[in-house]
Each structure stands twice: as structure tokens, then as C-alpha cells.
Amino acid sequence: MDSSAKIFSGTASRYLAEKITQQYGGIPSRITIQRFSDGEIQPVFNESIRGDMVFLVQSTFAPADNLFELLLMIDAARRASAYKVVAVMPYYGYARQDRKDKPRVAIGSKLVANMIVAAGADRVITMDLHAPQIQGYFDIPMDHLDSSAIFVPYIEQLRLENLTFAAPDVGSANRIREIASYFNAEMVICDKHRKRANEIASMVVIGDVEGKDVILIDDICDTGGTLAKAAKLIREKGATSVRALCTHPVLSGNAYANIENSVLEELVVCDTIPLRQSSTKIKVLSVAELFAVAIRNAYENKSITSLFIHSQLRNK
Numbered sequence: 182m183d184s185s186a187k188i189f190s191g192t193a194s195r196y197l198a199e200k201i202t203q204q205y206g207g208i209p210s211r212i213t214i215q216r217f218s219d220g221e222i223q224p225v226f227n228e229s230i231r232g233d234m235v236f237l238v239q240s241t242f243a244p245a246d247n248l249f250e251l252l253l254m255i256d257a258a259r260r261a262s263a264y265k266v267v268a269v270m271p272y273y274g275y276a277r278q279d280r281k282d283k284p285r286v287a288i289g290s291k292l293v294a295n296m297i298v299a300a301g302a303d304r305v306i307t308m309d310l311h312a313p314q315i316q317g318y319f320d321i322p323m324d325h326l327d328s329s330a331i332f333v334p335y336i337e338q339l340r341l342e343n344l345t346f347a348a349p350d351v352g353s354a355n356r357i358r359e360i361a362s363y364f365n366a367e368m369v370i371c372d373k374h375r376k377r378a379n380e381i382a383s384m385v386v387i388g389d390v391e392g393k394d395v396i397l398i399d400d401i402c403d404t405g406g407t408l409a410k411a412a413k414l415i416r417e418k419g420a421t422s423v424r425a426l427c428t429h430p431v432l433s434g435n436a437y438a439n440i441e442n443s444v445l446e447e448l449v450v451c452d453t454i455p456l457r458q459s460s461t462k463i464k465v466l467s468v469a470e471l472f473a474v475a476i477r478n479a480y481e482n483k484s485i486t487s488l489f490i491h492s493q494l495r496n497k
Contacts, residue, residue, distance in 0.1 A: 186480040187230055188269075191239030191254060193247040197271060197452055197469060198238040204473035214250060222246065224254045231262040236306075236476050241274035241293070242431065242454050248274055248293065252300045259301035267479060268302045271453035271468055272429045276311035277401070294318035306475055308453060308468060309400045309428040324475055327489050328428040328451055329360055331466050332398070335426075335449060336364070341394040343421065347371060347386075349399050349411045357398050369395070371411040384410050391419030402427035402450065405439035412445045422446050429453050430463070437463075 187210040190198030195209070202209050211227035235258045241248040251268060258266045278289030290312070297305060298321055305319060308326040316323050336344075346368045348357040354370055361368040369388025384407075395415050397408060402425070412423040423445055430450035432440075440448050440462050449464045450456075456465065471488060478485050 186234050186236070186476070187228075188236045188238060188476065189226070189254065189258075191224075191237065191247065191250050193242065193250070193455075194238050194240050194271065196455055197240070197467075197472075200452075200467055200469035201238060201269075201472050201476070204470045205476060212254070222250050222253055224250065224257050226257060226261055229261075230258060232264050234265045234267065234480055235263040236267045236269050236479075238269040238271070238472075240272035240453055241270055242272050242429075243274065243433075248296075252296055255297065255300040255302050265303045266301055267304045267306060267476075268297055269472060269476065270305060270307045271451075271472065273307045273310055273315070276315055279312040279315055290315050291318045304479065306472065306479065308451075308471075311400055324479065324485055326468075326471060326475055326485075328400075328426075328468070329363075330471055330488050331451060331468060332426050332449070333360065333363060335466060336360075336396065341396075341422075343393045345369060345388075345390060345393040345395050345420075347388075347390070347395050347397045347411065347415060347423075349397050349407050349425075353399055356400070360398060367393075369415075371397075371407075371414065384414060386411075386414050386418055389418075390415050393420050395420045395423045397423065397425040399425070399427045401429045401431055402440075402448065403431045403436065404434045405432065405436040405443070405448075408445065408448070409439045409443035412443050416444045424449070426450075430456060430465075432457065 188202045189210050189212045192214050198209050213225045215223040237254045239251040255266050275289035275293050304322045306324045309328050316325055344366045346357045346361040348354045348370045357368050369390055372385050372387055397411055408425045415423050424447045425445055426449045428451050437460055447462050447464055451468045452465050475485050
């Protein structure tokens with residue numbers, strides 16, 4: 182590993198940081214995250230980072246300690262005279278709170294962006310934000326990676342004959358359209374209406390899925406309720422098979438049971454968040470190589486355009 186590019190890990194993403202640095206060529210730099218008896222956190226860099234470009238790997242899934250730990254790491258790196266501080270957030274927590282969808286609510290993703298910038302980050306590297314416009318919440322450079330670079334090769338090796346892509350909700354349509362175009366495949370949309378958060382009141386499938394091998398694609402799998410309901414409806418409409426690809430396995434509440442009891446052939450996720458338990462239906466693909474390339478290109482001031490599916494579409 183280059184002596185002036187150092188990769189450190191927070192507590193929540195140590196498993197992933199080790200894989201990223203292995204792909205980059207080295208081992209994670211040394212940091213201690215001290216936790217006091219009252220619950221306070223204090224990160225301590227165990228080596229000099231003066232004049233170095235520092236990459237801090239930490240997904241900010243619940244609890245909020247993971248986010249605050251990242252903020253403290255950024256502050257510590259800045260006070261230790263790092264040349265540049267890059268927050269590497271494979272999963273960006275609070276991304277679903279991206280707008281005021283009802284009166285008198287917070288815009289959590291904007292608040293998180295403000296805190297990261299205020300702490301002293303010079304750049305952010307993340308993946309599959311729930312809403313791409315969150316990039317505009319930052320006044321510092323942001324590299325927004327796309328899981329299509331991981332999912333497309335996996336889909337190709339499945340060699341499905343009658344491939345059709347499905348968006349689990351209207352908001353995912355643009356994400357699905359690009360992948361469907363890459364495979365020259367059809368796409369359908371599952372239009373859902375929520376009674377309240379994490380609870381679906383109704384859902385309809387828009388499009389023809391009869392005799393098709395359908396792949397649902399989404400950025401987050403939380404309770405698994407949307408995917409399970411969408412898969413059931415699609416099979417009832419005559420689909421031959423249904424599987425789902427989701428970037429971030431939040432998998433809260435009864436998610437594991439919902440997935441196990443669903444008609445899904447499999448749920449393929451990335452390792453941006455560690456699984457809490459194993460499942461016969463859940464397969465994990467690693468983002469380590471993708472982030473290692475992004476980190477190297479950021480350090481060497483190179484473009485990351487080649488990491489996106491739209492670049493591959495132009496060259497196809």
C-alpha cells in the first residue's frame with residue numbers, strides 16, 4: 182500500500198475494510214476505538230497520518246453510534262494534520278429521509294451531510310444512495326458508486342432465457358431501466374401504496390411477466406415485506422421464477438423470516454452491511470474490489486467513470 186494513502190476502519194465495517202485493503206494491496210492502518218463505561222467513544226490513530234491522504238471506512242447503519250464514530254474519526258484525522266480526509270461510507274444511513282414528505286419532519290440525509298462536512302471531510306465515497314439527489318446536499322466532492330458493476334456480471338452468469346427486470350416501486354424505475362437497457366430486456370413496475378412506514382396497503386404489477394424469469398432490483402431491503410409481496414404477485418401473474426438483488430441488507434424486524442417464507446428463488450445482497458444471521462436464500466457479493474478501485478483512483482486523481490454501467494453501455 183502507498184505510504185501516503187492510509188485506510189482506517191470504524192468498528193462497524195472492520196470486516197469490509199480488511200477486504201478492501203486486501204484488494205488495494207495491504208492491511209488496514211492501525212486505529213483504536215476506545216469505549217468508556219458511560220458509552221462515549223474516542224478514536225485514536227496508532228500511527229502518524231501527518232500529510233497523508235486518509236480513507237475512513239464506516240457504514241452508518243443503526244445504531245447512531247456508527248455515524249458518530251465516523252464523525253469523531255474525521256475530526257481526529259483533521260486534528261492529526263492529515264492532508265485529505267475521505268469518508269468511505271458503503272451504506273449511507275438516513276438516506277431515506279431525503280425530503281419533507283409530510284409536515285414538520287426532519288430531512289435526515291441533509292443533516293448527516295452537514296455533520297460530515299462540518300467534521301472536516303474533504304470527500305465522500307458511497308454506494309447506491311436511496312435518492313441520487315443527496316449528492317447535492319454536499320459542498321465537497323462525492324463519488325457515488327453503482328452496484329450494477331457487481332450485479333451485472335452475476336446476472337450474466339445466471340444465463341436466464343426470458344429475462345425481465347422489475348422495479349419494486351415507482352421510485353426504482355430509473356435504476357431498473359438502465360440495467361434492462363444493458364440486457365436489452367423488458368421491465369415491469371410494482372406500484373405500491375403504503376398505509377404507514379414498513380407496511381404496504383396494496384400493490385399492483387404493471388407489465389407482462391407471464392413465462393418470464395424476473396429479477397427485482399432495489400437499493401435497500403429493510404423488512405423484506407415489499408420484496409416478498411412483489412415476488413408473490415409476480416408469480417401469481419405467471420412468472421417462471423423470481424429473484425431479488427438489493428444493495429444494502431438492512432434486514433430489520435422479521436426480514437429474515439419474510440425472505441425465507443417468500444417465493445423468491447434467492448435474495449442477492451452486497452456486504453455494505455453485515456448480515457445478522459445466515460439464510461439459505463440470501464447470497465452475499467462483496468463490494469471490496471469496487472471500493473478498492475475507487476479509493477485508488479481518488480488517491481491518484483483518476484476518473485471513476487469506468488466503474489459505472491452507463492460507461493459499459495456506451496462501449497457495448
